[in-house]
Amino acid sequence: MEKQIHHLVSELKASIQEDPLQGAGALVEFAMENASDNKQVHQALVLKMNYMQSADQGKKEQLVADMLALADRFSSTSSGGGMAVAAVSSAQALQVVKKDDIVCEGRNINKVFRRGGFGLKDIDFCFRLGEITGVVGENGNGKTTLFRIAVGELAADSGVLHFPYIEGQAGVTTGNWERIKEHIAFIPQDIERWYGSVKDNLHYELAVHGILDKENLEEVEYIIYRLGLEKHQNKSWNQLSGGYKLRFALARALVWKPKLLVIDEPLANLDIKAQLIILNDLRDLANSYRYPLSIVISSQHLHEIENVSDRIIFLKEGNMIFNGRVDELGNERQENTFEFASDLSVEELERRLAGFEYYSLENTGLAYVIRTPLSITYQELFQIFLKAEIPIGYFRDISQSTKKLFV
């Protein structure tokens, strides 16, 4: 292990000497993966930021020397057993913070709104540390209501809601909402407008959560770097795009390290690239080694949500249709479901598929959905389409996707 670290440090130093800017990035990454404490990560971040902002050649040389010295310190920490100690303490920490610890659990949650009569009926859910739970369903089917109940904004009419992991923290007792909410972050669909700069808001958020002085400065720099907000840290609300507003909201929610992060429709106003970045960020955050958290996210982007989530909850008219692991979706299905697009009419399709076995064929408006016996796989269906000379513009097997619950 020691030899491996020395080798990595040598490579890192070579990279710094060859291209200091790229090397600075590598130094930060290295620190985030291997540093024994936050200070080293912070030092690497500061060195990188200073190098990026500096125009003076002399100062740049000094910064390169500092980067090399920091890299050496990683190596020496390793020799002294510090890195090993860090690895051990992280492992110990992992034993204490078990990844499957339940952060929030609801049993038989019911909520009926007097106006309109809509409500949630007998909802069960369980949000675990280190997991992402995707909540899907059409508009007005209870996703936001479920979120508001889970974060303690709205009271349920009946059912049991508790926070085993949070209530296990020091000073947090069952039913003490004020303390429980200190561990929950909720980002609503419409992010509330804020004033001042990104950086000031992050400092303030952290300080009101009791993270003060140097630690406050370090943590803000860390989260700014972590969410790629370096270039935007002095900007105000009006100067940020929708994607960066969401990133800022995430930064503000994450900066004080909540144990439960609930985000309502974060992908709604983002382009495809921004969606991917945010989802990847969320995945990384949930998996965070130092501060694992449970993330609950709702969206209409089923494919993306299924890809990033560990568990899926599907709500329809206030009822829970599915609640389980993503890979369990469709395990007990009685049929296969495929979605495809074709220029042919339903009648023509039915005519051409006349000799083949299938249960139903529906036109959803944008595409066709065909239900077949389990024995027919997507390869076989392709063969059938080929034989029947059916032109296909788009094809997807949705047998194990929540998409089939929508159609």
Added chain:
Amino acid sequence: MSWIKKMTPTFIKRLDQKLLTKYPNVWRTKLHYILFFSLIVGNLVAYGLASIYPVAIDQIPSSGNFMALYFISCVFGGFILLYWGFTQFKFKLKDHRFGVQLMTFAIYSLGILSFSINIFVFQYRLTERVANVEETQTFMEDRSFVEKLDYFRYYAGNEMAFLDQSRKLQIAQIVGKYGFSLDDILREYDEAYYAYYEGELYQSFESVFSAKCMFNQLHHQINCYGFTSDIWKTHWGLTLIAMLLLPAMFFMLSYTSFAVISGVSFIHVVVLMAATMLFSMKIVSIENFYFALSVFVFAVVLFFRKNESGLNLLSFFFLLLAPGTLLIYIMNTHAIEMSITDFGTYVGLGFVLTTIAIKLLTIRTAKPKG
């Protein structure tokens, strides 16, 4: 605002950063900016402006001038307070502990008091200069000479003919010293049938007399009284109301939106106006009516409320009820012109009421609503 940043010295900026990461609840109140710009810059500017304001023996500000300057200072201060209020809306108070809430309220009151001191410093310096336009004994002789004649009230116009030339010259000299022409005064009184005490000469004398009263230069006078002391006493009365009312509104801004504040404030204004109107018609006791109507209107608002917790609204209403009730009490007892001692007593009383209101707000727990 960028110009505020440019005007802010480095040590305040450093303090700002320090407070941000160390004392966020103080940082968000912007007390450091208020104290610097109000207590240091504001008082220097107020003192400077009052020092360069044209005051001379032949250019004495009248009581009207004093009132106008007082009004302008209040309007100017009002705009600054409005901006301060907006800054409180920007960074919401996120720490709901009773102690923090009470401290926040106290900071707002301190800020309001520092603005009040600005206005006071301006008036004080101006009054001081007016008091010293003429040596006390000479001024009292001049005033007494003109008043004794009681001339302008009863013998305007051609009655001057009864006076001998030397006395006429003496009067002309005295009024001339204070920037008036005897002929103009006589014409003015003659044409407009002014009484002496309504004229500008009288007002100038009263300005100096009242200013000298304030600075104890007339300690031997039995009836040492003037409008300056009225302004000052009124000022402290208004300061008391402001120290309770404005922090209450700022406090609401720290929690909620302008819409809620406008709503709750509007209800208070309507209630106050209705109560005053009915009181003047002697239909009902104003205090009882005020409370009854408040409760009724609040119940209506509570019923139709949207997106705001009922207990929050109740707390906000009580916050405004404290200064509102005190205002009614002061109006009833005509105590708005108050001495420093009365001021202290009422401040204490007001803060007890406000503390109860804040405690009510704290009772609001983080429990889920609905």
